[in-house]
Amino acid sequence: SQQGEEDPQALSIQEGENATMNCSYKTSINNLQWYRQNSGRGLVHLILIRSNEREKHSGRLRVTLDTSKKSSSLLITASRAADTASYFCASNGGGNKLTFGTGTQLKVEL
């Protein structure tokens, strides 16, 4: 399987805290993307980082990429209850094929 691994599988934090999720992938990539999925809904694209980038920010999101370790992390700062969702990394090794990691279920409690 080309599927990447994410950890933790589940994360529970208090509102206002930061949440960090990690992703490892198996093959060389052109880019790595992060998606969010609310329960039973479609996925929503959060951020894309290219293989020649090391860090990228978007609002409360910060993504890092370490191609030598084949890993990425997603940091959500000042989390809110509305951030409760599953988060998936997805690696693109070229072409149209996007392979999703196993996902992290984030729960943000009031």
Next chain:
Amino acid sequence: DTEVTQTPKHLVMGMTNKKSLKCEQHMGHRAMYWYKQKAKKPPELMFVYSYEKLSINESVPSRFSPECPNSSLLNLHLHALQPEDSALYLCASSQDVSLAGTGELFFGEGSRLTVL
């Protein structure tokens, strides 16, 4: 609101039925995708169409038959399915691949399929 529309939202079918899932986008995207997702699992790629031609088939059983009638529409024809095919079927679209690989995928809300 998503710009990829999937119908129906829910479908229950018997193992001998023939049904279809439909997907539509009007963003001018030239790549369209079918993913299958089981509960608490990541989406798994099934098919990719690029410029209305099938470019990737991830060894999907022939009881799933994709069709791309035009650049805005993507269908998934279902026949003689098994109970283990019950899942959320997600359609997505993207600008076609560039030298930098594929960009952002836009997903529909999915069709939840139950096979009895």
